[in-house]
Amino acid sequence: MSPLPVLVVGAGPVGLAAALALRAWGLPVTVLEAGPEDRVRPGSRALFVHRESLAALERMSPGLGDGIARYGVVWRTRRTLYRGREVYAQTFAQGRPGRLPPFASLRQVDTERFLMDACRDAGVTFHWGARVTEVTAGADAVTVTAADGSAWQARYVVAADGARSAVRAAVGIELEGDRSPGHHVVVDVADRPDGGLPVERVFHYEHPAMDGRTVLRVPFAGGFQIDLQCRDDDPPSAYGTEEAVQRWLPEVVGPGWADRVLWVSTYRFLQVVADAFRDASGRVLLVGEAAHLFPPFGARGMNSGIADAETAAEAIATALAEPAGAAAAVDAFAERRRAAALFNGRAAGTALAHLRPGRLMRAKQHAAAALAPVLPRCGSWLEHAPYGPRHVAPGRY
Ligand SMILES: Cc1cc2nc3c(=O)[nH]c(=O)nc-3n(C[C@H](O)[C@H](O)[C@H](O)COP(=O)(O)OP(=O)(O)OC[C@H]3O[C@@H](n4cnc5c(N)ncnc54)[C@H](O)[C@@H]3O)c2cc1C
Known part of the structure; x- marks a missing residue:
C-alpha cells in the first residue's frame, strides 16, 4: 500500500488546526488520537485566542475564526489593582463591525468543539483510541505504530501529541529549559x-x-x-x-x-523548547506543546501552536509538490518556528520575573503603585508587564 501523504498525531487544538491547514492545501489528512471519540476535555485552559490566530483559522476554514470570535467574549475594560487600590483602568471603544476582534475569550473545550466540527466538514479522517508508541522514519516514508499494533505509513508526520509527546521521544528530540518554582x-x-x-x-x-x-x-x-x-x-x-x-x-x-x-x-509552569522542530529524516515535524511549553501568561501556548500548525502545513504541501525543495521547506519551518518559540520562551521568562518578583522587582512594583496616581505610565507598566513583550518580529508568536 502506498504511504498516506500526511498523518497528524494528536487531536488537541494544535493537531486539529494542523489537519485543517493541510486540508486547505487540498491534502487528504488522517489524525491518530489516543483518546476516545466521545471524550470531554476539562477546563478553560487556553482561554485567549488572539486575532492572529482567529485570522489563521479563518484562512484554514472560512467562517471558523469568525465563528469563534462571535462565540467568545471580548472584554473592553482592563483593570489593575495593587493591594486593594486601583492603579490602572482602561476601557476600549467597540471594535469595528466586519473586522475580527483583537481576541476572543472562550474555554479551550469550546475552541476544540469549533475545530472538531470544521475538521468533520472538511473530511478529515480520525482514528480514535490510537495511542502512538513507535515511530520509524525511513528515507521515503515514516511508519507509525499504535499500542494495539495498528500501523500507518505516511510521507510526513505532524507531531501534535502534546507535552509528553511519544513521537518526540521516539525520534530522539529533547526539550531544553526549566521548570519555574511554585504553582x-x-x-x-x-x-x-x-x-x-x-x-x-x-x-x-x-x-x-x-x-x-x-x-x-x-x-x-x-x-x-x-x-x-x-x-x-x-x-x-x-x-x-x-x-x-x-x-x-x-x-x-x-x-x-x-x-x-x-x-x-x-x-506548574514549564518553560521549555525542543532542541529541533523536525527529526533527522526531515519527515516528522513538531508543533504545539510537543515542541514547546510556556507559562500561560501572555497566552503563547495554543496561539503559537496554531501558528506552528499553519507553517508546518505549508512546508509539507511545498515538500509534497516539489520533492527537490522538500528538505529546504521543512528546514525553513523548523528554523522559523523554533525562533518564534525561543522568543516566546524569553517573553514568558520576562513575564515570570514580574509575576514571581525578587526583592528588587517587588520594590519596583511597590514604587510604581505609589506613583501611578500621578504618573500614569507607572500604572500602565503594572498593567502590561505580567504578559511580557507583545510580538515576536519574525513569524509572530
Ligand atoms: C491550567 C492550564 C491553563 C492554560 N492556560 C493557557 C492560556 O491561558 N493560554 C494558552 O495559550 N495556553 C494555555 N494553556 C496551554 C494550552 O492548554 C495548551 O497550549 C494546548 O492544549 C496545547 O495544545 P496541543 O494541541 O499542542 O496539545 P494538547 O492539547 O495536549 O493535545 C495533545 C493531544 O494529543 C493526544 N495524544 C497524546 N499522546 C498521544 C499519543 N501517544 N498518540 C496519539 N495521541 C496522543 C492527547 O490525547 C491530546 O488530544 C493552559 C494549560 C493548562 C493546563
Whole structure:
C-alpha cells in the first residue's frame, strides 16, 4: 500500500488546526488520537485566542475564526489593582463591525468543539483510541505504530501529541529549559442564570484578602476564570482542592459563586523548547506543546501552536509538490518556528520575573503603585508587564 501523504498525531487544538491547514492545501489528512471519540476535555485552559490566530483559522476554514470570535467574549475594560487600590483602568471603544476582534475569550473545550466540527466538514479522517508508541522514519516514508499494533505509513508526520509527546521521544528530540518554582490554582466559575460579574479582566497584585497572593480574573463565554498565584512554599492542598476553593473564592469575588465552580486545577509552569522542530529524516515535524511549553501568561501556548500548525502545513504541501525543495521547506519551518518559540520562551521568562518578583522587582512594583496616581505610565507598566513583550518580529508568536 502506498504511504498516506500526511498523518497528524494528536487531536488537541494544535493537531486539529494542523489537519485543517493541510486540508486547505487540498491534502487528504488522517489524525491518530489516543483518546476516545466521545471524550470531554476539562477546563478553560487556553482561554485567549488572539486575532492572529482567529485570522489563521479563518484562512484554514472560512467562517471558523469568525465563528469563534462571535462565540467568545471580548472584554473592553482592563483593570489593575495593587493591594486593594486601583492603579490602572482602561476601557476600549467597540471594535469595528466586519473586522475580527483583537481576541476572543472562550474555554479551550469550546475552541476544540469549533475545530472538531470544521475538521468533520472538511473530511478529515480520525482514528480514535490510537495511542502512538513507535515511530520509524525511513528515507521515503515514516511508519507509525499504535499500542494495539495498528500501523500507518505516511510521507510526513505532524507531531501534535502534546507535552509528553511519544513521537518526540521516539525520534530522539529533547526539550531544553526549566521548570519555574511554585504553582498556580486555576478555577473556572460559571455565570449565574441572572448574569455574571462585570465583563472586565482584573489583575490584582498582592490581594489583601489572600494574604498578599496575586489574583487574576479573566471572563470567558459563560463564566470567568480565577488564577491564584501561590507562594513557593504553599502546599498544593492549601488552595488547590475543591474544599479550599469553597473557602477562599468568596474572598476574591464575593458571595454566591462558590456553588458555580466548574473546574479546579493546580498548574506548574514549564518553560521549555525542543532542541529541533523536525527529526533527522526531515519527515516528522513538531508543533504545539510537543515542541514547546510556556507559562500561560501572555497566552503563547495554543496561539503559537496554531501558528506552528499553519507553517508546518505549508512546508509539507511545498515538500509534497516539489520533492527537490522538500528538505529546504521543512528546514525553513523548523528554523522559523523554533525562533518564534525561543522568543516566546524569553517573553514568558520576562513575564515570570514580574509575576514571581525578587526583592528588587517587588520594590519596583511597590514604587510604581505609589506613583501611578500621578504618573500614569507607572500604572500602565503594572498593567502590561505580567504578559511580557507583545510580538515576536519574525513569524509572530
Ligand atoms: C491550567 C492550564 C491553563 C492554560 N492556560 C493557557 C492560556 O491561558 N493560554 C494558552 O495559550 N495556553 C494555555 N494553556 C496551554 C494550552 O492548554 C495548551 O497550549 C494546548 O492544549 C496545547 O495544545 P496541543 O494541541 O499542542 O496539545 P494538547 O492539547 O495536549 O493535545 C495533545 C493531544 O494529543 C493526544 N495524544 C497524546 N499522546 C498521544 C499519543 N501517544 N498518540 C496519539 N495521541 C496522543 C492527547 O490525547 C491530546 O488530544 C493552559 C494549560 C493548562 C493546563
